[in-house]
Structure formats: structure tokens, C-alpha cells
Amino acid sequence: MRILVLGGDGYLGWPTAMHFSAQGHDVGVVDSFVKRKWELELGVEPLVPILTLHKRVKQWRNLTGKKISLFVNDLTNNRRLYQVFRDFQPEAIIHYGEQPSAPYSMMGRHYAVETQQNNIIGTLNVLYAMLKHCPNAHLIKLGTMGEYGTPNIDIEEGYIDIEHKGRKAKLPFPKQAGSLYHLTKVHDSANIEFACRIWGLKATDLNQGVVYGINTNHTVVGLNTSFHYDAIFGTVLNRFCVQAVIGEPLTVYGKGGQTRGYLNIRDTIQCVELAALNPPSSGEFRVFNQFTELFSVNDLAELVVKAGEDYGLSVEIDHMPNPRIEAEEHYYNPVHKKLQELGLKPTWLSDTLVNEIFDEVERNRYRIDRSLVRPDILWRHN
């Protein structure tokens, strides 16, 4: 299959590209490196040194003999994007190419507008590029479980059957996102659903939980992926592991009862592959809830404390004031059956896996800037 990975330089994009290439698919990666620019502006960088994407693509070819095509392009540049779609003729498009951080979007007007503009317009351009050059291709779009918020009813996969005043309808599941970043994913979903309904495109919206982990089968030296431990781009379990190793207390925001779906980075790749190998039909907008386990922040903190003890670390927990505005104790029961039905074999969060992250952090601890792990972006302050 010809597979185009948008955001191919990123935490999930790069390992996804390697995986599909290893499986024998014809893979292209698209990236503008704007996320690297944002990192430079904020003074943050991945834990492990990352080669340029140009070098990694060459390295991959040297190691495996397989070619990954590299397209340097910004999704907001529609003319060049059209050229890429015309030349590569993708059959599946894996779309990770968005500003991925909730705190970044909450840093003030400039960042909010940049996030919404980049994500919404970039995705609109992708839809128009598909319509023009590959209307039968399958768009696999990374969304987030955060689109739904934390409603007091079970969260279904994209749609809900509602009975109301004696009548019935199947409608998009109502959403209440928790940041201006999460809202971009809500807006994208609505725009993509429209493109499927009106133009007959086909898409899978993967409402993904919080991803953790640092390695996949292919992230050997020189082919590493971007693991962030900072409070802006780092996800919670990854941050906790770094805090444990460097002797900083685990920063639990508020009461810590915030419960979310989580999955291993290996399972992200597995889920995306399952979606790609089982495409929807034309005109279908399909939504999968993509996670394997539910944890509260307190659960994760306790897990890291325990794993740390076994590893020889003394780990403390700091229940700090919550910089976000969110429910800290709430009902949470999202359905996540569709990927299981397609054959997802979950990688469970176990101590072993946390140890793997501990090891990688130890090897790179000289690179860590301690000042970056505590949050300083407030939801209610600009």
C-alpha cells in the first residue's frame, strides 16, 4: 500500500513510518519541522538526541534496504501539498501533522490562534488534496479521547443512539473538550465527517488516549523517536518516569482523580495499522476510541512510585495546584471495542515497561533540564 505519514518527524509519526516500511509498504513522510521550531522557541528538546529526518531516512535505507520518501512541506501550504498528493498518490494517509500540546494552546492568544489555524486549515487542505488527487484514499486521522471531555454517561465510539421524546436518532457523540488544542480535534472531526458525508471520502478518526513509552521495534540508535519530558509536550507517564529518575517529585495536578485512557506507543502503531488494513467504505466516517487501559493520575503516580522502589529510586508525589481547569473526580467509562474486534493485542502497562523508560532516562540524564518538568502554563491566566 502507498502510505503517506503526515507529521512523519514526530513522536508517533516516525515509528509509524518505519513500521509500515518494514511491513513492505511504500511509505512517504511529510513534515515541515514547525514542531522543532516551537521546541526551539520554548527551549525544550527531546530526551534522546534525534538525527535529522533526512539522516534517519538514509539510515533506515542503509539498515533495511527500504526507501521512505521524504517530503518537506507544511500542510498549510496547499499548493505544495497538492503536488505531494499528486506525485505520491497515497492509498492511506496517516495524519499526525498537528500541533499536539494542550498547554501550548493555552499560553495565550498567539498560541491559541496558531494551534487552531495550523490544525484546522492543515486538515482542510488535506481533505481538498484528497478530493483532487486521491478521492478513494483512506484518511486515518489522529484525534483524541480529550474531545469527549468527562461526561456523566458512557462514552461511545463517535456516535450515540439517542431516544428523545419518543423518537430515535444516531448522532455524533456530544463533545466538551478541555483545551483549545483539544477543540481543534473536535473541529477537525466535524470537518472530516462533512467531507465524507458530502464528497464521499472515507476516513477513520482515531480518538486516542494518552500515549506512553519510548521505544518500538525499530527505534534503535540513530532511529530514535522524540520522547518529551517537559510539561508542554511530554505526556504524563513519560514525565513521571523522568521525574522519578532525576529525583523530582511526581507532579500530580490537583486531586489526581482525573481518569483517562492510556496506551503504549507500540499499540498506537498497531491500531493505525489495523485501521489501514481494514478501511471503511467510501462516504463512511468511522470513529474508534484508541486506548487499552484506564488509569487515574493517582494510579499512575503510585505505579511509578512502586516501580521506582523496585528500581532503587525513592520517589515522592507532589499534589500541586492544578494548572488546568478540569474535573478532578468524575465518572469515566469510554467504550473501546472496535479496535479489539479488528484484532488489537494490547501491550499492558507493566513494571518492566516502566523500567525500559527508566533505563533510557538514566542514559540521557545529562541532557535533562529540571526546570522544564513543572508546569507553568495556567488555563485561567493569560
Next chain:
Amino acid sequence: MRILVLGGDGYLGWPTAMHFSAQGHDVGVVDSFVKRKWELELGVEPLVPILTLHKRVKQWRNLTGKKISLFVNDLTNNRRLYQVFRDFQPEAIIHYGEQPSAPYSMMGRHYAVETQQNNIIGTLNVLYAMLKHCPNAHLIKLGTMGEYGTPNIDIEEGYIDIEHKGRKAKLPFPKQAGSLYHLTKVHDSANIEFACRIWGLKATDLNQGVVYGINTNHTVVGLNTSFHYDAIFGTVLNRFCVQAVIGEPLTVYGKGGQTRGYLNIRDTIQCVELAALNPPSSGEFRVFNQFTELFSVNDLAELVVKAGEDYGLSVEIDHMPNPRIEAEEHYYNPVHKKLQELGLKPTWLSDTLVNEIFDEVERNRYRIDRSLVRPDILWRHN
């Protein structure tokens, strides 16, 4: 009250500004005239000649002694917008300042992106301007009933109580909009709800039906408003009236069973005033469904045929192929109680009113370009 009308040059914005000024409020209007530029690009113009906004504001002062402050500014220019909010210190902001046409948004990628960028980013800037300079002001945002689509259940006002698997929640009413323009209103609503929930702003989202009519109490000569009869910016009943007078068949798209909420332009102003005089509390995101009557397109066509006969016109109906993708026969029962509870006195659609439009069209028929009334923008063609 200090009231700022965004989009104060437009069909609804200008009469709204005059009305609040006549009521003794301190009114400011903001406009960038980008809609006038779009009209020039498309070769369309309002039926009645419109003086510049600068002249109308002076004319208003000459006639009434009342001052309307004019701010020439684009909502996507946040620096100047901040200055306006800082200087004027609005207590209510009536936000009409968006690209208002569904067909315009469906003309291709350029127009879709322009519409989403203009509307979403403009509104984000308004929210940040409020947060910075008037966090206690009341945002009155014009949305559209088209945000909901045509679900098979009754449409509630913004929120719906859902009982699901034995649990209950009050959640945003699910939406399935019918164009990339309508989607901008969906996205705006979600962003504004977030701003209320997280920052404690207060807002009323007016999900408005299709507006018809050409005059209000203040649209005397020299103070007219922009009545469009073209297929891009003209609303359906206004277009039908023009077609009836110039002897063109009424363009019913498809079967004509498409049913929508409608209201007179006078009632738009009445509804906005009711919202302004009865603000929500801080942190509240309130949604009103703003229309007075339901009609199918066939209902309207028959009504115009009949009114035309009485007026001495011979009117034909052309069931042309539908340029849009939409249900042409569907259940439709939206709730619209909240504005009635605040005291809305509906202006019913009667033959008299249609005659008023016929008269105005007759006076200006020399200005009409017949080629502009038939639609040529297809939803499924780019």
C-alpha cells in the same frame, strides 16, 4: 449600555446598530468591509444602493442627533481589535462579523479556508479581547439553526438531557452542519462554550433561522440595509420575491421539502435586544434557537406564487436539481421557547410583508442582474 456591533456594515448589523442607538444605548460598529470586497470579487451587490458606513453614521446623527462610533477594523487583526475593546469598553458585543454564506464556503478550497479562518480566528480574537479588556461583557453571537442539521429527533436549545445505559447527563446537542460555513458556527460555539466554562466569560449563542425582509423601523432612504437577491448571499425568501417580480421562475432546490426555521429581520433585532437586556451570569454559555415559524421551501414558493398573483405577477416554480447535498424530506421539530419566554412578539410572515419586498424590488429592478439569481455552486464539485 455600551454596545459594540461587529459586522456593523451588514444586512443585520446596521439595522441592529440603529435600533440600539435609537433606544438610547451607546453604540459602536466595527467592520472591515471585507464582505464588500467579496461582493466585488463575485460581481454581486445589494438590491438597494447603500451609502458608505461613514456616510450612514453621519446621516444617522443628522436625523436623530445620536452618535454611532465607527471602528474600521478586521476581527482577524487582534492588535487593533484589542484597542477597540480597550477604548470602547463594551458591555455587550453583538457578533455578526463573519462570512455568512454557505455557497461561498463551498466554492472550493480557497473559499472554504478563507471562511473557516475568518470566522474561527476572528471569534477567537474577540474572546481574547474580552478576556483582556472586558471580561464581564456579554457576548451575543449569531450562530445558525443550520448547525444542528436535520436530526430525526426534536432539536433542543443548545443542550440535551441524555439517558444512556442507566445514567444521565446534560450535554451539548449533537450537530451535523450542512456546509463548511455552517461548520464555522459549530466550531465557534464550541470555542465560546470553552471560554465561558474555563475563563468565566458570559455568552448567548443565537442559533438563528433564515432571515427575510428588507426594512426595519429605521431603514429609511440613506439608511438602507444590504438586501441580497443573488444565489450566494441572498436568503431564500428574499430571492423568491426578486424572482417573482422580474419574471424568473422560483428556484426550488430539489424536492423542496427542506424545512427550516424563519424569522423577519425585525425579529432578529428584537431577539438580539431581548438577549442583551437579559444577560446570562458569568461563566454561562446560553443557547437560544432564534426563529418564529417553520416553512418548507415548497411552502415559501407557494406563498410567493399566491402573493404574486394578488400583486398582479404570474409566478412559476422551477424544481431544479439541488446544488446542495441535503435531505429533501425529513423530520424537523426544533424547540424555540427561550426567546418567547423573554417576551418575543413574533412578526408573522404575511402577504403584506411580501408586498413590502415586492415594492422595494420594483423600485430597484433596473439594478438587478438576472444572471445572479440561479445557483451555480455545487456542493459535490470543486
